[in-house]
Amino acid sequence: MLYTLNINGHSRSVEAEPATPLLWVIRDELNLTGTKFGCGVAACGACTVHFNGTPIRSCSFPVDGAADNEITTIEGLRGQVAEAVQQAWREKDVVQCGYCQSGQIMSAVGLLSSNPSPSDSDIDGAMAGNACRCATYVRIRDAIKLASKKLEV
Amino acid sequence: MAMQLSRRDFLKSTAAGAAVLVVGMNSKGVLAAGKAETVVNPFVRIHQDGIVTVIAKHFEMGQGTTTGLTTLVAEELDADWRTIKVEFAPADPEKYKNLFWGSQGTGGSTAIANSFMQYREAGTAARELLVNAAANKWGVDAADIAVSNGILTAGTKQGHFGDFIEQAMALTPSEKPTLKSHDQFKLIGKLDLPRKDSQSKTDGSAMFAMDIKIPGMVYAVIQRSPRFGGVVTSFDTSEAKKVAGFVDAKALPNKAGVVVFAKNTWSAFQARNAIQTEWDYSAAESRSIADMTASHRELTRSPEFDTGKVSRVQAQTSISGAAQIVDAEFVFPFLSHAPLEPLNCVIEPTENGVKFHDGCQSPSLVQGAVGHVLGLQPEQIEINTVYAGGSFGRRATPIADYQVEAALAFVLLGEKTPVKLVWSREDDIRGGYYRAMAVHTANIGLDGGGKILGWDHRIATKSIMKGTPFENFAVHNGVDNSSVEGVADTLYNLPNMAVGLSDFKSAIPVLWWRSVGHTHTAYAMESLLDMIAHETGQDPIEMRLGLLDRADDKQRRMAGVIEAARDLSGWQKKDKRGFAAHFSFNTWVAVVADITVNGQQVHVDKLHIAVDCGVAVNPDVIRAQMEGGAGYGLGAVLRNEITFEDGEVVQSNFPDYPPLRITDMPEVEVAIVASAEAPSGVGEPAVPPAGPAVANAIFAVTGQRITQLPMSKSGFQFV
Numbered sequence: 122m123l124y125t126l127n128i129n130g131h132s133r134s135v136e137a138e139p140a141t142p143l144l145w146v147i148r149d150e151l152n153l154t155g156t157k158f159g160c161g162v163a164a165c166g167a168c169t170v171h172f173n174g175t176p177i178r179s180c181s182f183p184v185d186g187a188a189d190n191e192i193t194t195i196e197g198l199r200g201q202v203a204e205a206v207q208q209a210w211r212e213k214d215v216v217q218c219g220y221c222q223s224g225q226i227m228s229a230v231g232l233l234s235s236n237p238s239p240s241d242s243d244i245d246g247a248m249a250g251n252a253c254r255c256a257t258y259v260r261i262r263d264a265i266k267l268a269s270k271k272l273e274v
Numbered sequence: 275m276a277m278q279l280s281r282r283d284f285l286k287s288t289a290a291g292a293a294v295l296v297v298g299m300n301s302k303g304v305l306a307a308g309k310a311e312t313v314v315n316p317f318v319r320i321h322q323d324g325i326v327t328v329i330a331k332h333f334e335m336g337q338g339t340t341t342g343l344t345t346l347v348a349e350e351l352d353a354d355w356r357t358i359k360v361e362f363a364p365a366d367p368e369k370y371k372n373l374f375w376g377s378q379g380t381g382g383s384t385a386i387a388n389s390f391m392q393y394r395e396a397g398t399a400a401r402e403l404l405v406n407a408a409a410n411k412w413g414v415d416a417a418d419i420a421v422s423n424g425i426l427t428a429g430t431k432q433g434h435f436g437d438f439i440e441q442a443m444a445l446t447p448s449e450k451p452t453l454k455s456h457d458q459f460k461l462i463g464k465l466d467l468p469r470k471d472s473q474s475k476t477d478g479s480a481m482f483a484m485d486i487k488i489p490g491m492v493y494a495v496i497q498r499s500p501r502f503g504g505v506v507t508s509f510d511t512s513e514a515k516k517v518a519g520f521v522d523a524k525a526l527p528n529k530a531g532v533v534v535f536a537k538n539t540w541s542a543f544q545a546r547n548a549i550q551t552e553w554d555y556s557a558a559e560s561r562s563i564a565d566m567t568a569s570h571r572e573l574t575r576s577p578e579f580d581t582g583k584v585s586r587v588q589a590q591t592s593i594s595g596a597a598q599i600v601d602a603e604f605v606f607p608f609l610s611h612a613p614l615e616p617l618n619c620v621i622e623p624t625e626n627g628v629k630f631h632d633g634c635q636s637p638s639l640v641q642g643a644v645g646h647v648l649g650l651q652p653e654q655i656e657i658n659t660v661y662a663g664g665s666f667g668r669r670a671t672p673i674a675d676y677q678v679e680a681a682l683a684f685v686l687l688g689e690k691t692p693v694k695l696v697w698s699r700e701d702d703i704r705g706g707y708y709r710a711m712a713v714h715t716a717n718i719g720l721d722g723g724g725k726i727l728g729w730d731h732r733i734a735t736k737s738i739m740k741g742t743p744f745e746n747f748a749v750h751n752g753v754d755n756s757s758v759e760g761v762a763d764t765l766y767n768l769p770n771m772a773v774g775l776s777d778f779k780s781a782i783p784v785l786w787w788r789s790v791g792h793t794h795t796a797y798a799m800e801s802l803l804d805m806i807a808h809e810t811g812q813d814p815i816e817m818r819l820g821l822l823d824r825a826d827d828k829q830r831r832m833a834g835v836i837e838a839a840r841d842l843s844g845w846q847k848k849d850k851r852g853f854a855a856h857f858s859f860n861t862w863v864a865v866v867a868d869i870t871v872n873g874q875q876v877h878v879d880k881l882h883i884a885v886d887c888g889v890a891v892n893p894d895v896i897r898a899q900m901e902g903g904a905g906y907g908l909g910a911v912l913r914n915e916i917t918f919e920d921g922e923v924v925q926s927n928f929p930d931y932p933p934l935r936i937t938d939m940p941e942v943e944v945a946i947v948a949s950a951e952a953p954s955g956v957g958e959p960a961v962p963p964a965g966p967a968v969a970n971a972i973f974a975v976t977g978q979r980i981t982q983l984p985m986s987k988s989g990f991q992f993v
Contacts, residue, residue, distance in 0.1 A: 138518055141540050142540065145538060145539055145540035148485075148539070149487075149493075149538040149539055149540070150538070152487060153478075154478075154481075154484070154485035154487075155477070155478020155479065156478070157482075157484070157614075157615070157663070158484065158539070158616065159614050159615070159616070159699065160699040160927055160928050161543075161698060161699055161700075161927075162699070162927050162928070162929065164927060164928035164929050165614065165699075165928055165933070167614060194478070195477065195478035196477075196478045196479075198477075207476050207477065210472070210476045211468065211472045211473065211476055214468060214469045214472055214894060214898065215472075215476075216336070216469065216471060216472055216475040216476065217336030217337070217338070217664075217898060217902055218334075218335050218336030218613070218614065218615070218661070218662065218663050218664040218665075219336065219471060219474075219475030219480050219661060219663070220482060220613075220614045220615040220663030220664060221614050221663075222475050222476060223478050226476060244936070245936060245937045248936045249935050249936055249937050251936070252614065252928065252933040252934075252935065253614070253933075253936075254612060254613055254614045254664045254666070254906070254933060255336045255614075255664060255902045255905075255906070256901065256902045256904075256905020256906055256908075256909065256934055256939060257898070257901070257902060258905065258934075258935075258936040258939035259901050259939060259941065259942050260898070260901070261936060262936065262939075
């Protein structure tokens with residue numbers, strides 16, 4: 122089937138089977154490779170994108186449900202919250218292998234967009250679905266708090 | 275992405291005739307400078323615009339090596355940290371070998387240790403050439419030229435590196451240019467030096483092999499035998515043919531599986547699910563985990579091999595009159611590495627052979643193994659190394675398993691089409707190359723005063739090294755050192771200690787897993803020492819210090835980290851906390867663990883970690899590796915195990931092989947012991963002591979000793 126997707130503010134046409142996960146359309150067809158494949162069963166969060174501003178796991182979201190909605194990937198992140206998060210991630214040098222970090226950042230931007238001053242348990246709630254095998258969690262937490270501080274100013 | 279751009283920029287600039295100074299070794303192995311073709315193994319390249327590029331001979335799996343190697347060059351060159359770039363070296367062991375191994379590869383926490391002098395020398399050679407070139411051009415004395423942040427200055431004269439390239443190319447570096455003394459370091463040891471890979475890994479542009487796409491590329495996945503050692507007898511593709519994008523399916527030449535080709539990753543997974551395959555299990559592993567555990571236990575009763583320090587008879591004799599006996603058995607499960615980027619690589623034809631795009635941990639192993647399969651010489655196999663989404667040891671196997679699979683798939687498709695071989699997470703969890711299961715049994719005799727009289731220690735595990743090209747140097751008198759390291763070579767003075775080993779035999783493939791044998795030996799040793807301390811009413815830290823002789827350099831440094839962790843954590847006698855320390859990969863790490871227990875619910879609150887790794891090249895990377903290493907070790911001991919039912923792996927993905935989550939992660943405080951000794955590694959050594967520190971804390975608080983991993987099997991919930 123031919124789908125017209127609104128990705129990162131652009132309209133993109135793709136041919137795909139309706140049940141194809143959005144992840145594989147984004148990666149293999151649209152060549153936006155910042156969104157990662159980690160588990161395929163919504164258990165690691167590496168594939169997190171925004172669906173009308175809300176984080177979803179694109180590996181378990183059929184392309185059929187994505188048409189006519191705003192999809193944002195790491196490549197399309199813009200705005201104050203995204204800048205604060207990405208800047209905080211760099212200042213804290215969060216990354217190690219880096220493979221999960223697009224997903225971590227998408228979840229963190231989602232959290233801070235709706236809750237600019239999250240508590241530790243808010244952070245737990247928003248980030249527990251994003252696995253990092255390098256265990257950069259100490260810095261992920263610190264970076265979210267730093268981004269929150271940046272947003273206060 | 276950044277690296278590919280820089281390579282393109284380089285080609286563009288050389289094509290335009292722009293000068294590029296290259297510094298490294300010439301064919302005689304001495305420092306040389308000139309154009310790319312006159313310096314055979316460049317470590318430093320300087321463009322006419324003054325931008326410096328470091329060529330990293332080690333891959334980046336997150337351990338910080340690209341930052342570390344760049345630091346070594348930038349330090350001696352006085353380059354500008356903000357603009358200096360790094361890219362991965364091509365596969366060429368002669369030029370880019372790991373100096374500890376003689377082949378090209380990364381592992382064993384050796385990257386900075388083996389490169390420390392080599393990369394600094396390349397940096398200082400480049401600096402000397404540029405300074406001499408500037409001295410000639412300006413007509414001033416070289417001694418009057420200062421270099422800082424990539425800018426040369428003499429009085430009112432000023433220029434950047436690129437301004438002196440033409441003149442520098444004509445000069446010959448000294449054979450041994452002068453290195454900075456440690457007190458002159460500005461970047462080495464700097465607390466807040468930003469990582470080189472932060473930008474591209476936070477904007478989605480960092481390239482991993484999974485992100486490589488080549489025109490005409492076909493995607494391949496493999497249906498592997500559900501039991502290790504099974505072979506394909508027949509397969510039916512009639513349902514797969516109905517999957518859109520399906521291309522073809524063919525059995526691997528050794529019948530270990532069926533390769534499924536498709537036009538994209540999702541189609542390949544779907545088509546594979548639709549293929550019905552019959553397997554011959556006559557040579558396959560068909561046991562269940564209970565049988566395997568029983569077999570390991572049986573094997574510890576009478577060890578096949580003796581590590582030789584003290585005979586078992588002597589150990590038993592020393593124990594026979596003991597006032598007190600400490601007896602324990604530890605059971606460690608198989609573990610999967612589970613790097614977040616599932617294994618994958620791309621292979622494409624070249625004029626001369628093939629080219630891989632791979633988060634390649636060991637170019638030498640890939641060139642050897644793939645060359646054997648394809649009938650190519652090593653130099654006919656090019657490797658474009660890209661970022662690896664974690665490895666923890668998994669990306670380097672002695673037989674280059676997944677790269678060979680890609681090569682075989684490439685052959686099955688006619689050797690003209692680029693192929694991307696992809697593993698799913700299920701393939702990763704079920705596909706082997708595990709940390710080997712292990713059982714330890716120990717009998718320790720103590721006198722009335724709590725002094726150790728004898729120690730009879732037996733280990734049963736599958737050998738990693740036997741049957742591989744590493745057998746010659748890793749196996750002695752039947753003992754695979756990687757099965758007993760951390761026990762047989764303990765730094766503690768333990769009298770009359772015998773260490774025996776038996777090999778478990780199975781078709782289950784096993785592999786080094788971040789910190790290798792220390793993954794289980796540290797847990798057993800540090801639990802046993804804690805048991806002795808508690809049984810005899812001694813403080814666990816004081817008792818350990820009493821087992822170390824400071825006249826011995828290694829034992830002195832062990833005592834140093836133990837005291838550093840004690841002081842960092844404010845440890846007091848009778849504290850309900852856990853302690854463990856371990857020496858591995860020439861690095862000493864000690865950990866104090868704080869936990870909260872509520873009924874059966876346990877939360878690990880904080881780890882206080884002290885590390886001695888010699889000169890701290892990048893203190894923040896060291897901290898990151900202590901945090902990450904401890905987290906990796908903790909995740910495994912809390913919940914992870916690979917088990918078998920009739921030879922089939924029970925687990926399949928993260929829901930039943932749960933990774934450590936942010937909710938599990940303790941606070942981590944790190945103290946780096948000041949040292950002027952040569953730097954050692956930090957990627958692995960934080961893994962071993964983290965688990966036993968937590969186990970010892972659980973004992974201190976609850977009185978329950980956990981001797982079977984994962985800990986979640988002992989009735990505790992980790993919250």
